[in-house]
Amino acid sequence: MSGYYQSPFLEQDLPTAFSTRPIPSPFNPSASRQDSALDAPGADVEPAQKSKTVSKKRRPSGNSQSDVSYHHYFFKHDADHFLHVHLIEEALLFDPLLYAVVGFAAFQYRVKHGHGDSLEFLEYYNKSVSTLRQSLASGEPHKDGTMLTVLQLATFEEYMGDFVSLLSHQQAAFRMLLELYNTDSILESELRRKVLEWYLKFDITSSIMSGNETAASRGWFSSIADYYRGLTSQCPENIDYKIETAIGDHRLTCVDMTTMFARFSKGEITPEDFKIKCESFSQELNRWRDKLDPVFSDDRYRMWIFSNRSREENDIVDPFMAGGLYKGPLATFNFMTADWIAILAMFKYKKALLLGETLPPELPELALELCRIFEAIEYSPELPPEAVLKAQGILGVASLFLPKDERHTMWCRRKLAKIEALGYASSDSDCLFILYSEDRLR
Structure with a gap:
């Protein structure tokens, strides 16, 4: 034993x-x-x-x-x-x-x-x-x-x-x-x-x-998503069940993406089949918002005015954009939105690397939106300081596609330093993992 x-x-x-x-x-x-x-x-x-x-x-x-x-x-x-x-x-x-x-x-x-x-x-x-x-x-x-x-x-x-x-x-x-x-x-x-x-x-x-597939099969991931989907059907007014369903669907999306890339890297999928799977996956990603429950579009759960507005010097985004942050029972959905953008960015990036294509021009824009959400979470009067710990991974994704000038680099370093101050010793690790995966793809 x-x-x-x-x-x-x-x-x-x-x-x-x-x-x-x-x-x-x-x-x-x-x-x-x-x-x-x-x-x-x-x-x-x-x-x-x-x-x-x-x-x-x-x-x-x-x-x-x-x-x-x-x-x-x-x-x-x-x-x-x-x-x-x-x-x-x-x-x-x-x-x-x-x-x-x-x-x-x-x-x-x-x-x-x-x-x-x-x-x-x-x-x-x-x-x-x-x-x-x-x-x-x-x-x-x-x-x-x-x-x-x-x-x-x-x-x-x-x-x-x-x-x-x-x-x-x-x-x-x-x-x-x-x-x-x-x-x-x-x-x-x-x-x-x-x-x-x-x-x-x-x-x-x-x-x-x-850069491999998950150890657990897709069935484990789908089981928890289906469980909350069933509860949502039984209790259609329960926002918590709707959020848990969205979280479960995000996990499934991550599994599908990592599985697709891992199998292609190991030669288990032909280039032709890989292109077909990428097209299907891209369409599914783009339909994500359209399939969301109407509650996630309810303006009552968006923050229109920040009570503690105080932007940093040389900020690269506006974290106080009106309606740019979910609040109340939907505060968790900020992390779902950021995860979706990060998945979208990484999918476009890895697909281009694997197929030898030019990197999509929209990647820097997606990175800036990730930075905006991160900083909005950081400044949210409804979320505790440690909430940004759950968003630290998106910084690693964003840092890959931001301009490499001093202003953007220093912004990333300041945010990573804040995460480290919360006890997370390797807050740039996600970026390193992504770079490692990039080397494997090459």
């Missing part, structure tokens, strides 16, 4: 202090492990007793719900109920997940407030890895908590810029996905639906990085 999961971050690779300092209780860093009711796996403590104990203990510096939101986890739509209820409930039942969740919260606390023990979150990360390895080596059956632990560790590694470890955890998560679920059982609860969405996000990231 130990061969099933190989941690990419070994304990001996950490500073010596991590293995010699006592690991504090996740909910009371000043207490020893012997003093905590949240002891190592196998502690004789019932879940209900753990929950009561947690409420009595002082939480660590980073375990504040106000410091962690679904934006920090890159979920496109509101997932705070999952993070603050279901994830915590699972963590109380599985110590490796508990350490991972608390460590991530401690990291976000330090980023937000600028103080706290700089080693604390790494200690929790290391303890999560070691206890997870112990659990796997013991032959303990895998469960939802096991899968969640791997996904939480991968999220940690994405922030740290450790994409080698992230890919290792994505591969482990894929094997667990096939072992624990099928495309029907994973839709049975909110917890498992979020597990699937969380995993699919990493699968798409891995696909973009490697």
Whole structure:
């Protein structure tokens, strides 16, 4: 069983202090492990007793719900109920997940407030890895908590810029996905639906990085999209279901594009068939807006006046364009719009490279629109500062097609610096992945 999961971050690779300092209780860093009711796996403590104990203990510096939101986890739509209820409930039942969740919260606390023990979150990360390895080596059956632990560790590694470890955890998560679920059982609860969405996000990231197809088949992606499509039919007034359906359709679009390019690069599609598929895909992209639910065209959900207008010097776009940002229940749709433009730009770009065509002249215009949406999200009075974390990927796409003069270059650097200030260490990584994919295409 130990061969099933190989941690990419070994304990001996950490500073010596991590293995010699006592690991504090996740909910009371000043207490020893012997003093905590949240002891190592196998502690004789019932879940209900753990929950009561947690409420009595002082939480660590980073375990504040106000410091962690679904934006920090890159979920496109509101997932705070999952993070603050279901994830915590699972963590109380599985110590490796508990350490991972608390460590991530401690990291976000330090980023937000600028103080706290700089080693604390790494200690929790290391303890999560070691206890997870112990659990796997013991032959303990895998469960939802096991899968969640791997996904939480991968999220940690994405922030740290450790994409080698992230890919290792994505591969482990894929094997667990096939072992624990099928495309029907994973839709049975909110917890498992979020597990699937969380995993699919990493699968798409891995696909973009490697230039290969996603590990999960298209059926996994279509299952969650069809699930919310069905709910939308049953509850046609529910905006959340409509947004989740749009998110699911975006994932399917990404899968279709990466699959098409990967198969052509491997010689599995003839140039003639590839051109036909590209034409069909292009038509589908262009019909995207026409197929949207009418609610997404409702002007009541657009921001016409910004209350905090203050443009930067040498700005390259106007983030305060009237009606240029969705608000209220449709605020999430800003990210959908940006994703669609990014997919459109990358499709046009890679298609031209593969077929030896001249780059489309509209690419710089698409890049500027991505920059406008990013900055509008940044300045939105309705969105928290960490919301731009979910839009960091579009900067990598935009930077490929913007003019290479000092004004545009410095604008990109300022935005990347703001993302790094939110704790995301490799905010230009998406651009590097795209360039890597370009080299593969050549």
